[in-house]
Amino acid sequence: xxxxxxxxxxxxxxxxxxxxxxxxxxxxxxxxxxxxxxxxxxxxxxxxxxxxxxxxxxxxxxxxxxxxxxxxxxxxxxxxxxxxxxxxxxxxxxxxxxxxxxxxxxxxxxxxxxxxxxxxxxxxxxxxxxxxxxxxxxxxxxxxxxxxxxxxxxxxxxxxxxxxxxxxxxxxxxxxxxxxxxxxxxxxxxxxxxxxxxxxxxxxxxxxxxxxxxxxxxxxxxxxxxxxxxxxxxxxxxxxxxxxxxxxxxxxxxxxxxxxxxxxxxxxxxxxxxxxxxxxxxxxxxxxxxxxxxxxxxxxxxxxxxxxxxxxxxxxxxxxxxxxxxxxxxxxxxxxxxxxxxxxxxxxxxxxxxxxxxxxxxxxxxxxxxxxxxxxxxxxxxxxxxxxxxxxxxxxxxxxxxxxxxxxxxxxxxxxxxxxxxxxxxxxxxxxxxxxxxxxxxxxxxxxxxxxxxxxxxxxxxxxxxxxxxxxxxxxxxxxxxxxxxxxxxxxxxxxxxxxxxxxxxxxxxxxxxxxxxxxxxxxxxxxxxxxxxxxxxxxxxxxxxxxxxxxxxxxxxxxxxxxxxxxxxxxxxxxxxx
Amino acid sequence: xxxxxxxxxxxxxxxxxxxxxxxxxxxxxxxxxxxxxxxxxxxxxxxxxxxxxxxxxxxxxxxxxxxxxxxxxxxxxxxxxxxxxxxxxxxxxxxxxxxxxxxxxxxxxxxxxxxxxxxxxxxxxxxxxxxxxxxxxxxxxxxxxxxxxxxxxxxxxxxxxxxxxxxxxxxxxxxxxxxxxxxxxxxxxxxxxxxxxxxxxxxxxxxxxxxxxxxxxxxxxxxxxxxxxxxxxxxxxxxxxxxxxxxxxxxxxxxxxxxxxxxxxxxx
Numbered sequence: 001x002x003x004x005x006x007x008x009x010x011x012x013x014x015x016x017x018x019x020x021x022x023x024x025x026x027x028x029x030x031x032x033x034x035x036x037x038x039x040x041x042x043x044x045x046x047x048x049x050x051x052x053x054x055x056x057x058x059x060x061x062x063x064x065x066x067x068x069x070x071x072x073x074x075x076x077x078x079x080x081x082x083x084x085x086x087x088x089x090x091x092x093x094x095x096x097x098x099x100x101x102x103x104x105x106x107x108x109x110x111x112x113x114x115x116x117x118x119x120x121x122x123x124x125x126x127x128x129x130x131x132x133x134x135x136x137x138x139x140x141x142x143x144x145x146x147x148x149x150x151x152x153x154x155x156x157x158x159x160x161x162x163x164x165x166x167x168x169x170x171x172x173x174x175x176x177x178x179x180x181x182x183x184x185x186x187x188x189x190x191x192x193x194x195x196x197x198x199x200x201x202x203x204x205x206x207x208x209x210x211x212x213x214x215x216x217x218x219x220x221x222x223x224x225x226x227x228x229x230x231x232x233x234x235x236x237x238x239x240x241x242x243x244x245x246x247x248x249x250x251x252x253x254x255x256x257x258x259x260x261x262x263x264x265x266x267x268x269x270x271x272x273x274x275x276x277x278x279x280x281x282x283x284x285x286x287x288x289x290x291x292x293x294x295x296x297x298x299x300x301x302x303x304x305x306x307x308x309x310x311x312x313x314x315x316x317x318x319x320x321x322x323x324x325x326x327x328x329x330x331x332x333x334x335x336x337x338x339x340x341x342x343x344x345x346x347x348x349x350x351x352x353x354x355x356x357x358x359x360x361x362x363x364x365x366x367x368x369x370x371x372x373x374x375x376x377x378x379x380x381x382x383x384x385x386x387x388x389x390x391x392x393x394x395x396x397x398x399x400x401x402x403x404x405x406x407x408x409x410x411x412x413x414x415x416x417x418x419x420x421x422x423x424x425x426x427x428x429x430x431x432x433x434x435x436x437x438x439x440x441x442x443x444x445x446x447x448x449x450x451x452x453x454x455x456x457x458x459x460x461x462x463x464x465x466x467x468x469x470x471x472x473x474x475x476x477x478x479x480x481x482x483x484x485x486x487x488x489x490x491x492x493x494x495x496x497x498x499x500x501x502x503x504x505x506x507x508x509x510x511x512x513x514x515x516x517x518x519x520x521x522x523x524x525x526x527x528x529x530x531x532x533x534x535x536x537x538x539x540x541x542x543x544x545x546x547x548x549x550x551x552x553x554x555x556x557x558x559x560x561x562x563x564x565x566x567x568x569x570x571x572x573x574x575x576x577x578x579x
Numbered sequence: 580x581x582x583x584x585x586x587x588x589x590x591x592x593x594x595x596x597x598x599x600x601x602x603x604x605x606x607x608x609x610x611x612x613x614x615x616x617x618x619x620x621x622x623x624x625x626x627x628x629x630x631x632x633x634x635x636x637x638x639x640x641x642x643x644x645x646x647x648x649x650x651x652x653x654x655x656x657x658x659x660x661x662x663x664x665x666x667x668x669x670x671x672x673x674x675x676x677x678x679x680x681x682x683x684x685x686x687x688x689x690x691x692x693x694x695x696x697x698x699x700x701x702x703x704x705x706x707x708x709x710x711x712x713x714x715x716x717x718x719x720x721x722x723x724x725x726x727x728x729x730x731x732x733x734x735x736x737x738x739x740x741x742x743x744x745x746x747x748x749x750x751x752x753x754x755x756x757x758x759x760x761x762x763x764x765x766x767x768x769x770x771x772x773x774x775x776x777x778x779x780x781x782x783x784x785x786x787x788x789x790x791x792x793x794x795x796x797x798x799x800x801x802x803x804x805x806x807x808x809x810x811x812x813x814x815x816x817x818x819x820x821x822x823x824x825x826x827x828x829x830x831x832x833x834x835x836x837x838x839x840x841x842x843x844x845x846x847x
Contacts, residue, residue: 164677167642167673168673168682168695169683171642172695172698172699173664173668173669173699174694174698178698182694183683186685186686187683341764342734342763457628487831487835488830489627491834513763513764515764554764556768557764557765
């Protein structure tokens with residue numbers, strides 16, 4: 001609940017909305033004048049007059065009193081209409097999204113028919129048929145808002161109904177009705193609540209609109225819309241009569257919308273980490289950093305040096321330490337393998353190099369990183385941007401995620417080239433074909449024109465590698481580059497990485513959870529666990545005689561052909577296995 | 580000759596019209612697949628993504644309908660069995676790849692297990708509680724987890740819970756779709772060992788889908804290799820590994836081995 005009020009705007013929204021609702025609810029007990037008592041001698045009294053704090057209207061009625069009672073009416077109508085629209089609309093959406101087939105077609109085409117008419121005109125038509133009056137206005141705006149709920153809820157229901165947990169309920173022989181209302185509905189509910197909170201504001205405007213046109217509240221009853229209509233006639237001479245209900249509507253709707261935003265953030269589990277704002281251009285660095293070591297005048301000086309790196313996530317007193325005291329260096333042509341299970345900090349380490357860790361919530365609190373002589377923790381955002389994709393390039397686990405789905409892959413490589421080089425478009429085109437050829441894609445010309453989904457996973461990963469190589473980087477960071485690929489494809493991509501590394505003298509930082517894969521490409525291996533270095537050393541030696549018990553455990557746990565996990569080597573197969 | 584649990588003949592399944600711009604291309608997921616699963620057997624189904632192995636598993640438990648072909652469960656057509664879901668799913672259960680997605684995030688673990696058991700059996704509340712305790716012990720899960728929500732479990736705990744749910748009704752057959760692929764290696768090893776133990780104590784027939792030959796080798800006596808919706812090869816796992824009959828199996832095997840041993844790839 002605390003998290004709900006963390007955003008100051010939400011607090012303001014609650015105060016605005018809560019204040020007005022409180023006033024409206026308390027109306028019968030407040031020392032207010034009779035809202036409908038006309039006093040023609042006191043017409044159009046200005047605000048601040050005796051007995052009339054906010055003045056009187058064209059018939060001499062007390063505006064403050066009418067405002068409070070009018071808000072009460074408007075709110076009641078809007079809330080009731082929201083509830084009706086939400087219940088009916090959500091039910092339609094749930095049924096259509098869950099049962100699909102003809103039920104979906106029937107219900108959603110019906111909804112489309114309602115949607116085909118301009119919204120206010122439909123409301124007017126309904127009121128015209130039913131006759132003016134608040135109840136009929138309520139029915140009209142409820143009906144025109146049903147499609148909104150039906151469509152929103154249907155969309156969510158469709159995606160939730162495909163979730164394995166819903167299938168699991170089917171496999172538990174649960175009746176369909178129970179699955180819909182006990183499994184699906186609780187997961188759709190947040191969406192319905194958010195939709196309701198945003199619709200309530202609309203409903204207030206719509207009720208006011210219909211009343212303004214004389215189709216809602218009938219005289220002498222006050223509601224915000226009819227007050228507005230009254231005020232319009234004397235707008236120029238006595239602006240306060242129309243302005244005050246207008247301000248009341250404004251405050252109500254702004255309040256509701258702010259609450260709605262807060263509600264959405266609060267109910268969205270993805271924002272749990274506390275990131276309320278978009279991440280900055282580069283990871284924040286909060287500690288006085290040690291100067292990155294001067295490049296040593298050796299023959300093969302390291303292109304990458306990391307010292308005592310510490311990265312934290314989250315705010316408050318208890319940040320999560322993702323990386324703690326990791327350090328290594330990488331020379332041209334060398335390959336270091338970072339190994340660890342999920343949560344070991346291997347990816348965060350890799351992302352920190354080019355300060356790619358989203359910030360907030362992440363930040364680098366200690367250490368020094370130098371890439372090709374540039375102290376990245378002290379460099380400006382602009383300098384970091386020039387480094388990315390040029391001196392250091394990344395290849396990620398899922399190639400489909402890192403490529404833009406709607407742009408041909410050739411053009412995507414072109415963007416990287418255009419950003420970092422001064423080549424003209426003809427030269428760039430030649431380079432693109434050359435790059436695609438170098439990563440062993442069969443038909444570079446055709447591939448360059450292809451969209452990512454037209455390529456296989458392995459081909460996409462090759463494109464991603466070509467893109468990473470576009471500006472002749474010194475360091476290539478490959479973060480689980482083969483994990484999402486099939487074994488046969490995996491082998492070919494590993495071969496490619498090894499070849500490229502040799503041809504280009506590339507320093508390769510290879511990250512994987514799989515010791516077997518890492519051993520296939522790396523000279524040295526570093527094992528991480530809980531953000532700390534467990535063991536580091538020559539790849540062959542480390543695998544042959546691991547010193548750290550955790551490394552040993554990792555090695556033993558991967559199942560091997562014909563062996564199974566090592567601990568079971570001494571045991572015979574269980575009898576029930578019919579071999 | 581033991582009794583057959585599943586008998587599958589000439590199974591076809593296509594997924595139609597993927598996208599408007601792709602000339603209405605149809606994806607053929609299964610193309611005339613046929614095999615049997617004997618009672619008490621452990622059958623592994625291996626293949627790369629797109630080989631149709633997951634579709635096959637989903638058809639076996641009634642989550643998808645085949646276009647053509649016949650399936651019988653213990654001699655009865657699958658369609659008939661599915662008309663009595665309670666009786667069928669008491670005997671046949673399924674384990675999903677992603678354990679987190681397989682549990683309703685808004686329900687406590689205890690409630691999820693209890694609902695599952697309540698709909699599959701006639702057990703009364705106290706008996707259900709005992710059964711749940713018993714399964715939790717067998718899958719090495721602490722009773723305290725029953726009060727937790729699924730997202731607060733670790734990956735290994737969540738997948739053990741999936742196994743626990745599948746075994747609650749004491750099914751005769753459990754079909755598993757890549758149950759260890761989403762897990763870290765050390766966790767994976769623990770789950771595989773547990774699975775072996777569970778098969779010993781609950782003696783269920785196992786159909787195990789995986790892309791990993793090594794994992795299948797550890798669990799399954801018999802293996803089917805699938806590629807592009809067709810069965811490439813089938814036989815006892817040991818024989819298949821030592822003398823693969825098709826070039827595809829050989830390719831799979833070599834890819835596995837080279838990644839595993841790190842040979843043939845390293846530049847040194």
